[in-house]
Amino acid sequence: MCAFFDTPEPRPVPAGAYPLWDGALALVNRDLAATLPDQSPLRLLGLPAYDGGEHVYVGMANGEWQGNCLDPESAGDPLDALAAVADAAQETVVELLWRAWPLCGEHHLGMHAREDGGRLSWWCAGGTAPREPAHLRAAVGGGGGRGRAPPPPPPGGGGGRPRLPRPPPPQGPASGLTGASSRPLARDG
Numbered sequence: 001m002c003a004f005f006d007t008p009e010p011r012p013v014p015a016g017a018y019p020l021w022d023g024a025l026a027l028v029n030r031d032l033a034a035t036l037p038d039q040s041p042l043r044l045l046g047l048p049a050y051d052g053g054e055h056v057y058v059g060m061a062n063g064e065w066q067g068n069c070l071d072p073e074s075a076g077d078p079l080d081a082l083a084a085v086a087d088a089a090q091e092t093v094v095e096l097l098w099r100a101w102p103l104c105g106e107h108h109l110g111m112h113a114r115e116d117g118g119r120l121s122w123w124c125a126g127g128t129a130p131r132e133p134a135h136l137r138a139a140v141g142g143g144g145g146r147g148r149a150p151p152p153p154p155p156g157g158g159g160g161r162p163r164l165p166r167p168p169p170p171q172g173p174a175s176g177l178t179g180a181s182s183r184p185l186a187r188d189g
Ligand SMILES: [Zn+2]
Pocket: 104, 105, 106, 107, 108, 109, 124, 125, 126, 127, 135, 137
């Protein structure tokens, strides 16, 4: 829990203070830029913790955030860092903008980050038809599901049942992914 009582002003966390969180947020901001181009990049905000440390949140450019602080232990592992930042970013965006984010471009459903094979991807719960199961949409940082779905994994080395090929999505957007902004986060003070 990250409850606080006297609410101090959150301070922008300087770049480099938490390198893995910085890198994770850069990836998530690519998804944000690709899907909600009017939004300014998210940033890390710090609030003093009761133990003298700092609670770090993923907030909007205006200093607002929603949800819990990042688990400090996640700052030491790239995948944990990305999972923590993606969840926190999603909560802030969803709660403050009142919209599902990111959306599956195929089903227009809000997706959730899930680890798969050592990387974090946005997963969609799928459509209502039996042939529309839950599916991986895009790697976190890969554009938030607006672009083409990633290619299916190569067939395994045998043994498994043959898999039916998925039908191509109808009229998928040609490219969708505008040049993802790789602007560095603004450094305030
Ligand atoms: Zn979907």
